[in-house]
Amino acid sequence: MTREELAGKTKKDLIEIAKSMGVKGTSKLTREELIEHVLLLDPPFSANPEDVKAISHHLEATIGGADSIYTQPPLPEHLSKVAVYAEAEQDIPPSYNDTRIALLVRDPYWLYTYWDINSEVKSKISQEYGDFQKIALVLRVYDVTGIDFNGHNSNYYFDININNYTNSWYINVGNPNHSFCVDIGFIKPDGSFYTIVRSNFVTTPRDNVSEVIDEEWMIIEEDFKRLYRAAGGGQGNSSLELIESLLLKLEKEMGSGAVSSLASPVKYQYQPKDRKFWFVLNTELIVYGATEPDAKVTVQGEPITLRPDGTFTMRFALPNGIQYIPVVASSADGIDTITITPIVTRETI
Amino acid sequence: MEKGFLALILHAHLPFVRHPEFPDFLEEDWFYEAITETYIPLLKVFQNLTNEGIKFRITMSVSPTLLAMFQDSLLQQRYLKKIEKLIELAEKEVERTKWLPEFHDLALMYLEHYRFCHYFFAEKYRCDLTLAFKELMEAGNLELITCGATHGFMPLMINQTAIKAQVVTAVQSHIKAFGRPPRGIWLPECGYQPGVDEILRENGIRFFFTDAHGILHASPRPKYGVFAPIYCPSGVAAFGRDLESSKQVWSADEGYPGDPFYREFYRDIGYDLEYDYIRPYLPSSGIRVQTGIKYFRITGRTMDKHPYNIWIARERAATHAGNFMFNREKQIEYIASIIDRPPIVVSPYDAELFGHWWFEGPMWLDFLIRKITFDQNTIRLISPADYLEMFPKNQVSVPSMSSWGYKGYNEVWLEGSNDWIYRHLHKAADRMVELAMNYPNASGDLRRALNQAARELLLLQSSDWAFIMKTGTMVEYAVKRTKIHINRFNQLYDQIKYNRIELGYLGELEHKDNIFPNINYQIYNPNLSTRALQPEVAATLV
Numbered sequence: 001m002t003r004e005e006l007a008g009k010t011k012k013d014l015i016e017i018a019k020s021m022g023v024k025g026t027s028k029l030t031r032e033e034l035i036e037h038v039l040l041l042d043p044p045f046s047a048n049p050e051d052v053k054a055i056s057h058h059l060e061a062t063i064g065g066a067d068s069i070y071t072q073p074p075l076p077e078h079l080s081k082v083a084v085y086a087e088a089e090q091d092i093p094p095s096y097n098d099t100r101i102a103l104l105v106r107d108p109y110w111l112y113t114y115w116d117i118n119s120e121v122k123s124k125i126s127q128e129y130g131d132f133q134k135i136a137l138v139l140r141v142y143d144v145t146g147i148d149f150n151g152h153n154s155n156y157y158f159d160i161n162i163n164n165y166t167n168s169w170y171i172n173v174g175n176p177n178h179s180f181c182v183d184i185g186f187i188k189p190d191g192s193f194y195t196i197v198r199s200n201f202v203t204t205p206r207d208n209v210s211e212v213i214d215e216e217w218m219i220i221e222e223d224f225k226r227l228y229r230a231a232g233g234g235q236g237n238s239s240l241e242l243i244e245s246l247l248l249k250l251e252k253e254m255g256s257g258a259v260s261s262l263a264s265p266v267k268y269q270y271q272p273k274d275r276k277f278w279f280v281l282n283t284e285l286i287v288y289g290a291t292e293p294d295a296k297v298t299v300q301g302e303p304i305t306l307r308p309d310g311t312f313t314m315r316f317a318l319p320n321g322i323q324y325i326p327v328v329a330s331s332a333d334g335i336d337t338i339t340i341t342p343i344v345t346r347e348t349i
Numbered sequence: 350m351e352k353g354f355l356a357l358i359l360h361a362h363l364p365f366v367r368h369p370e371f372p373d374f375l376e377e378d379w380f381y382e383a384i385t386e387t388y389i390p391l392l393k394v395f396q397n398l399t400n401e402g403i404k405f406r407i408t409m410s411v412s413p414t415l416l417a418m419f420q421d422s423l424l425q426q427r428y429l430k431k432i433e434k435l436i437e438l439a440e441k442e443v444e445r446t447k448w449l450p451e452f453h454d455l456a457l458m459y460l461e462h463y464r465f466c467h468y469f470f471a472e473k474y475r476c477d478l479t480l481a482f483k484e485l486m487e488a489g490n491l492e493l494i495t496c497g498a499t500h501g502f503m504p505l506m507i508n509q510t511a512i513k514a515q516v517v518t519a520v521q522s523h524i525k526a527f528g529r530p531p532r533g534i535w536l537p538e539c540g541y542q543p544g545v546d547e548i549l550r551e552n553g554i555r556f557f558f559t560d561a562h563g564i565l566h567a568s569p570r571p572k573y574g575v576f577a578p579i580y581c582p583s584g585v586a587a588f589g590r591d592l593e594s595s596k597q598v599w600s601a602d603e604g605y606p607g608d609p610f611y612r613e614f615y616r617d618i619g620y621d622l623e624y625d626y627i628r629p630y631l632p633s634s635g636i637r638v639q640t641g642i643k644y645f646r647i648t649g650r651t652m653d654k655h656p657y658n659i660w661i662a663r664e665r666a667a668t669h670a671g672n673f674m675f676n677r678e679k680q681i682e683y684i685a686s687i688i689d690r691p692p693i694v695v696s697p698y699d700a701e702l703f704g705h706w707w708f709e710g711p712m713w714l715d716f717l718i719r720k721i722t723f724d725q726n727t728i729r730l731i732s733p734a735d736y737l738e739m740f741p742k743n744q745v746s747v748p749s750m751s752s753w754g755y756k757g758y759n760e761v762w763l764e765g766s767n768d769w770i771y772r773h774l775h776k777a778a779d780r781m782v783e784l785a786m787n788y789p790n791a792s793g794d795l796r797r798a799l800n801q802a803a804r805e806l807l808l809l810q811s812s813d814w815a816f817i818m819k820t821g822t823m824v825e826y827a828v829k830r831t832k833i834h835i836n837r838f839n840q841l842y843d844q845i846k847y848n849r850i851e852l853g854y855l856g857e858l859e860h861k862d863n864i865f866p867n868i869n870y871q872i873y874n875p876n877l878s879t880r881a882l883q884p885e886v887a888a889t890l891v
Binding site: 054055056058059062089090091092093096098102104105106107108110112114116167168200203204205206207208209210211212213214216217218219223224226227228230231278280282284300314315316317318319323 | 436441444445446447448449452464465467468471472504505507542543561565566567568569570571572573574575576589591592593621623626652680683684687688744745746749750751756757758759760763764768769771772773775776829832833835836837839
């Protein structure tokens with residue numbers, strides 16, 4: 001029930017509604033208080049009264065009829081036999097026989113590269129420099145920050161020796177806010193570097209606040225630190241401490257798109273670490289019977305629905321204690337009535 | 350007069366999972382569960398507030414894959430069957446728990462909710478929930494924004510045309526569903542790399558979000574930290590996530606969802622009840638899974654869980670909403686004392702956290718909105734677009750590459766378990782661009798094949814697959830999906846290139862991977878401007 005609907009009711013009606021929800025001392029409450037009580041107690045999922053009617057009407061008309069109220073064209077015949085996960089559908093090429101090296105940023109300090117070398121390129125190199133498989137391949141990583149790289153003017157470069165059995169590598173550049181590219185190649189006998197292919201250019205992100213200040217948007221250093229701290233930078237006093245505590249927070253996996261797979265975002269679950277042995281025991285009681293198909297049957301005073309052949313089955317979780325279960329069958333004309341009352345006791349020792 | 354603003358962002362997304370070739374499919378349940386436990390409860394909260402005349406502003410991104418699933422008739426029909434089964438199970442539970450009053454009340458609650466879902470879904474919205482979102486948008490209470498077409502993680506794409514295609518397709522599907530272009534975007538996984546904003550600008554998008562350090566580490570240094578947006582050089586605004594408010598909801602140690610009185614997610618009758626009884630409600634393979642009916646509360650660090658009580662939990666949700674509001678008021682008062690304009694606090698969450706994981710989340714949100722409306726004057730709910738209208742002058746600065754993943758950069762999607770995919774993703778993107786340039790005006794079957802290749806590439810790019818490979822649940826499915834889309838794309842590429850399109854095969858793929866029915870492969874032609882591809886958007890660009 002919404003606030004508006006309740007506001008439209010008389011106090012007498014409100015008292016009735018409040019009572020039916022178990023509110024005590026309703027006569028002492030004002031109209032407004034009654035409305036607040038009812039709103040608070042209104043079951044979180046209950047719909048408004050119109051909806052309740054609409055829902056039962058809707059369900060009577062449609063339940064069990066998903067097929068008829070919403071028709072889906074039948075699956076075309078040729079598809080019903082297709083096994084989508086046929087192994088053949090999962091074949092992917094180990095290589096595209098390209099000559100290519102690609103560079104990706106993992107974080108401010110690390111890059112990732114993968115490469116592929118065309119078989120013709122390999123055999124051409126083999127002709128000139130001997131068996132390709134025996135050539136010691138090298139990744140040459142160039143820092144190209146702020147320059148128009150021509151192959152020879154990098155700020156600095158370093159080499160990584162790799163083997164011929166890998167086709168990817170994580171590179172520790174340890175240098176945030178710098179631009180890089182990488183060549184795959186080898187050192188020729190004369191000591192110079194043979195570039196087989198060069199990668200795209202990437203820039204690592206900063207791991208710190210920018211030292212560039214825009215005069216139009218100045219803020220005093222102390223205030224910026226306060227803002228940084230308020231943004232999650234924690235209690236640190238030096239900017240280094242601030243950054244460390246910010247990164248620490250980020251590492252706590254707060255909302256890493258985790259629910260996108262509906263996989264657990266955060267483990268609230270208590271997982272016992274040491275001994276995992278456990279045991280659970282529950283009991284349920286099945287009560288079943290049969291009578292004339294048109295008879296009326298109640299179990300503990302509540303009417304139940306018979307199957308078309310007059311049989312019925314009830315299933316109850318059975319707690320400790322005594323259950324009296326009067327089952328009453330009455331003939332359709334109301335003349336005959338038979339009551340059977342099993343008494344069931346569960347004890348746990 | 351308020352001292353500052355709170356922008357609550359709910360990011361709703363699920364990967365496209367639809368398997369017409371199987372009568373039932375386990376991973377499709379993600380979608381059905383999210384409808385019952387998250388989307389309908391949230392929509393209901395928003396509708397009730399709207400009906401009561403309460404004005405509020407919540408920003409919600411609805412990913413194009415989710416939109417496509419909402420609008421897919423096969424999934425709609427399957428959802429109805431699922432909810433019918435749940436109603437049947439809840440009815441049995443009402444009977445079975447008759448002698449256990451605490452459980453009985455809960456069984457009744459579930460029954461009532463499932464019946465409501467059936468009505469809400471089938472009767473009220475004729476099986477298309479996008480209409481409910483649209484209504485709330487039109488009422489002015491929801492700011493609907495878009496996401497990458499298939500949630501592709503942009504910082505790990507090299508081919509800029511492939512990023513453009515993700516954005517163009519997203520904007521098109523948003524317009525088709527909601528009738529107007531989105532003003533903002535949730536970059537998948539909050540993943541930003543400098544330059545992406547230029548593509549957003551071309552598509553009429555005016556704002557996006559980064560994690561806190563994306564703004565804090567922007568250059569030049571942002572005067573207001575994360576408490577005001579910055580403009581990228583392209584003119585698109587970037588808003589930074591506030592970590593303090595995120596932590597209150599997300600944190601495993603301190604977050605609200607861990608309250609002992611809240612419902613325990615892991616105890617479900619799908620696991621707890623006698624096998625033959627629960628069997629008809631399990632997948633056809635017969636493995637035990639979650640049904641959604643859960644009777645216990647978190648209780649504490651114990652295996653001995655106590656029964657859940659919705660009324661106590663509701664009180665806790667109200668208390669937590671009050672606490673959240675109080676903390677935002679204090680936070681905003683503090684920030685307002687440092688900076689010379691009203692601050693904005695941006696709090697984004699995965700929508701599926703609410704209801705599905707955190708059962709009381711929708712209630713909490715309901716209480717929070719009511720309290721903010723009636724109980725205080727310090728903060729006001731706002732959408733980023735409204736904020737930009739009020740404060741059009743903002744500092745120009747380049748955000749730092751960042752994401753909201755573990756450690757804040759790209760490592761979640763680029764590590765030992767999933768790095769193998771990128772050579773295929775990049776190759777497929779390059780090949781798609783090659784095809785689009787080689788066949789600029791295709792028609793007939795060739796056009797169909799090109800469009801389908803574009804669909805396969807987009808599906809391949811979903812960040813969900815790499816994410817699942819890393820997190821370690823359902824890994825096999827993510828690996829299969831990745832390999833299958835690589836395979837399908839490459840098959841189509843060869844068929845197109847060597848002019849031997851197999852119509853039977855093409856028809857089969859069109860039937861299975863039927864996302865984005867109106868896709869135009871020319872989005873992969875780098876020579877075509879966005880204006881040519883997006884006439885609706887071009888008209889709105891100044």
